[in-house]
Amino acid sequence: MSLPARPALSPALAARERWLYGGLATLVAVLWLAILPTRPLFNPDEGRYAEIPREMLSEGDWIIPHLNGLAYIEKPPLQYWATALSLRVFGPTAFAARLYMALCALATLVVIGWVAWKIWGPPTAWRAVAVLASLTLFVVLGQLLTLDMSLTFYLTLALAGFLAAQQGTQDAARYMLIAWGAAAAGVLTKGLEAIVIPAAVLVLYTGVSRDWGPWRRLHWQWGLPLFLAISVPWHLLAAQRQPEFLEFFFVHEHFARYLTPIADREEAWWFFGPVFLLGTLPWTVSAVRVLATGWRRHSPPGDFDARLFLWLWVAFVLVFFSVSDSKLVPYILPALPALALLIGALPVATLRRDVLLAAGIALLLGVVLAAASLALPHVLHPSPRSPYFLALGRPLLQVAAVVGVSAAFVLARREREATGAALILGVGWCLGVLLLMRAATAVAPIYSGESLAALVHDVEARSGRKLPIYSLSTYDQTLPFYLQRTVTLAAYRGELDFGLRHAAPVGLDTVDQFLARWSAGGDALAVMEPDMFDELRARAVPMREVGRDDHHVLVARQ
Secondary structure: OOOOOOOOOOHHHHHHHHHHHHHHHHHHHHHHHHOHHHOOOOOOHHHHHHHHHHHHHHHOOOOOOEEOOEEOOOOOOHHHHHHHHHHHHHOOOHHHHHHHHHHHHHHHHHHHHHHHHHHHOHHHHHHHHHHHHHOHHHHHHOOOOOOHHHHHHHHHHHHHHHHHHOOOOOOHHHHHHHHHHHHHHHHHHHOOHHHHHHHHHHHHHHHHHOOOHHHHOOOHHHHHHHHHHHHHHHHHHHHHHOOOHHHHHHHHHHHHHHHOHHHOOOOOOOOHHHHHHHHOOOOHHHHHHHHHHOOOOOOOOOOOOHHHHHHHHHHHHHHHHHOOOOOOHHHHOOHHHHHHHHHHOOOHHHHHHHHHHHHHHHHHHHHHHHHHHHHHHHHOOOOOOHHHHHOOHHHHHHHHHHHHHHHHHHHHOOOOOHHHHHHHHHHHHHHHHHHHHHHHHHHHHHHOOHHHHHHHHHHHHHHOOOOOEEEEOOOOOOHHHHHOOOOEEEOOOHHHHHHHHOOOOOOOOOHHHHHHHHOOOOOOEEEEOHHHHHHHHHOOOOOEEEEEOOOOEEEEOO
């Protein structure tokens, strides 16, 4: 089914339109990057994925990733390599740690715009970009340091290269090489899911459409060697360097994590339903529409149907992770770019109605946020954390204003054509979520060890030297990054168990072993949770409190 023709525009108006769209896109890109350094790294993921590259850069081991000085081979190293280079250029800052991830998010928007432009034309491209840039889950994860956004970029690039190759142009081979290379980079980012998802969707598409044409356009003779040349060498080097790598990485981290509750991330089978509905705000109506109806064929038999392939991509990602015993919110992120393409490619009349519905949802949520900001002092129960959340009142009002104004503008101009309306609403919502991410600075003491590290630096500045630091029965993922060095673990294993099993023993597996070391004398610091601090104080352990944050107490040996 072809898109309805867009009403003709005068050259002058078309030029103004291009300048407006380009200006809004530039504004989003600049603010997307500008928000990155406005809050400290949060636990646990941001601390972990900043510290691993820092240690990689510091120790010079680019093959085996390390966390707190211990081998950490749960994930491949591509993002660690890129982030380490960013840290080298910009220094050990939150901005540098998040930069590669944020650039992957912006690059995903560019890729979506490119492939939509190539298949459906400029209006659809702008609409798809506007939708993706304002899907709440995409914006939030485009500001949080995890591996999911970079994986999503490479999967989207692989998807775009594949779709472009199906258009029958003379550049099909080049587009497929891009797809093969991107899939390999995805494998080097997070593992086998980067090849499982595209391969499974292609098999499903063939079964549904009875179209074997895409298999003949894969260009295996060049693509497969390229894929292997990119993805295999690191795995071979890691297997040579690290005992048990193959068993731990493939069996434990892929199959056991997916098929069993070993990762302690069990959720109900319907877990991703609410995530999908909330994560696609304000375009939830459109998202549900394309998910419910996108399976219908849009191309004549024998022709490649891009919309059917995209629908299968979205559906497979949702189902694939729903049946897993390991579920986390970011897992369905790779479905969102394909979803945005489907929404952007809706018939203009349908999309015009959906834009008004999305604007209505945005306006309603803007009102709710404004009411919540005013009600916070009255409904928030007094607690040690109350001041942090009370500080969110004013930022929430700013978010409500940005979202509400853009939504009201779209609703007031009901006759506005769909592309411009989608762009204005999308930019308004995107900026609102970015402001919300900036506002998270208010609650940073609850979720970040930055203030704890500042206490350590103050003590060491007064003593004139760096002191040994123990982490007792706990491990703050952000603390080593802000300290710019590792800590000595005591009575803690957690996700560092593999590294501890393959490291030289330090003799601090229990609290009593720590106390024996601690009581031996000498200046030292220790980080522990308040309950542990109270227990040791009751046992008259020689220590004095230096300071504390919301989760931990910092003590010095008396």
